[in-house]
Amino acid sequence: MANKALYESKEIVKSYSVYRPHYSQQIADHVLDELKKASPSKTTFDLMVEVGCGSGQATNLFAPYFNKVLATDISEEQIKSARQRSEFKHVSYDIGKAEKINAKDGSVDLLLAAEAAHWFNLKEFYSEASRIIKPNGCLALIGYGCPKIKPSVNKMNAEDASSLATSLLDESLLEIAGEDKPVCLETGSKYSGICAEIPSTKINRFSVKQAYDWSLTYLRGFYHSIGIYQKHMKKIREELQAQSGNPSAEDDRSIDVAEVFVEKLKRKLDLASLNDDDIKITAEFEVFIIVAHSLSQIG
Structure with a gap:
């Protein structure tokens, strides 16, 4: 399970809720279509459990299709944020682990x-998952890696600029990943x-592309929302403080x-003279969806 500290600080929780991509209706439709294959007569379902819910982006998207929703996360700050953003009275948020889910055997339509x-x-x-999902229920995993960055530039071929910007972002994050590098590679491989x-x-797989018009300032905010960035900066700041006291802003x-x-x-990109707000980019995410039916019992 994730190191709780990765997504516990108020700073990263705020960045996560603001700068992470939100999931489109098309993503929910793929999952719900799979769920309906096993129960063709149903238009709504009894229970969804979401684990690792973060600040509730996916929770609010899926909630209308279920009579009851339980959303959990190991981060107390993420749960506080999710409760503040909650749009539905039939959704309960609680601190909890994905490896120990508070649900009865065979009771969950969608995990x-x-x-x-x-x-x-x-x-x-x-x-x-095998314990709690109904025989006609589903497990759905959704994820995305780093976006493809498309800067709006006049001094370079658009495709070359996109390849350069995307590679720089990928390389920068891998350099600081440390022990979490396998996690980065797993999201990059689409799970x-x-x-x-x-x-x-x-098991069925789908993908949905979502594009956002950002400034370079917003891209920086996305970088700040990544757990390995927060973990790396905490380590570097602690080392610098141990050597020379509290670091200056510079x-x-x-x-x-x-x-x-x-x-x-x-x-x-030869844009050093411009303000970050004036540098416009398109960030294109490929969101992948994995839906599994009829899970075998484990153990």
Whole structure:
């Protein structure tokens, strides 16, 4: 399971709720169509459980199709944020682990994890999934990797600029990932390893592209919303404080890997003279959806 500290600070919870992509109706439709295949006569379902719910982006999207929803996360701050953003009275938010779900055997129509499964202990999570999902229910995993960045520039071929910007973002995050590098690679592979471990022979995959018009300032905000960034900066700041006391604002900026990435990108695109708000980009995410039926019992 994820290190709780990755998504516990108020700073990252705020960044997560603002700068992360929100899920489109098309994503929900793919999952619901799969769920309806097993129960063709149903238009609404009894119970959805979401684990690793974060600030509730996916929860609010799926909630209208269920009579009851339980959404959990190990981060107290994320749960507070989700409750504040909640749009439905029949949704309950609680602190809880994906590996120990508070639901009865065979009671859940849909078990959902959106941009979260890469942090789970998969063996324990799949065991719980097999226990609680109804015979005609589904497990749905949703995720995305880093976006494809398309800067609006006049001094470089558009495709070359996109390839350069996207590569710089990927490389920057991998450089700071440390022990979490396998997590980055798993999201980049669209959950190939996670999918291979699902105890089901009936698995369907879908993908949906979502594009957002951002400024470079907004891209920096997205970088700040990533757990490995927060973890890396906490370590660097603690090391600097141990050596020379509290770092100045100038020192902090010089060690901030998000700032280093932004400045490097501006130089490479020959845009160093422009303000970050004036540099426009398109961020294109490929959201992947994995839906599994008829999970086998584990253990």
